[in-house]
Amino acid sequence: MAVVITWDDPHSLRLKATGVLTGEELVTANREFFATALDRFAEAKTWLSDYTECTVGDFPSELVRDLVEISVRVSRVNPRLRVALAVPPDLLFGIGRMWDSLAAQTGWESRLFRSLGEAESWLGRGAADA
DSSP: OEEEEEEEETTEEEEEEEEEEOHHHHHHHHHHHHHHHHHHHTTOOEEEEEEEEEEEOOOOHHHHHHHHHHHHHHHTTOTTOEEEEEOOSHHHHHHHHHHHHHGGGGOOEEEEESSHHHHHHHHTOOGGGO
């Protein structure tokens, strides 16, 4: 399993998960990213989470709450972010809905999609931007 968070351009972030995704791996990747990129994150306009090439492993609900806590903390630095999650697997889609509901306090505009193309389109990105 791999979780990689990269900058597509100076204002666009992409999280790409592949293989079997565990909650611990996702939480760790977010913590490590924000430990080094929080200042730059203030300038981000969009975040695309791409889960189209992964399946779900161990993902207890307390780790969803950990992700929400991270999101709430960093939203203080950037409260205007647009977040799209491309989440085809049903179980992971449910986890994404849980995060989306609990993270509403961030003030971010967020949506879940079943395909990467729909998520990119909603963010105003295209496949060529990937």
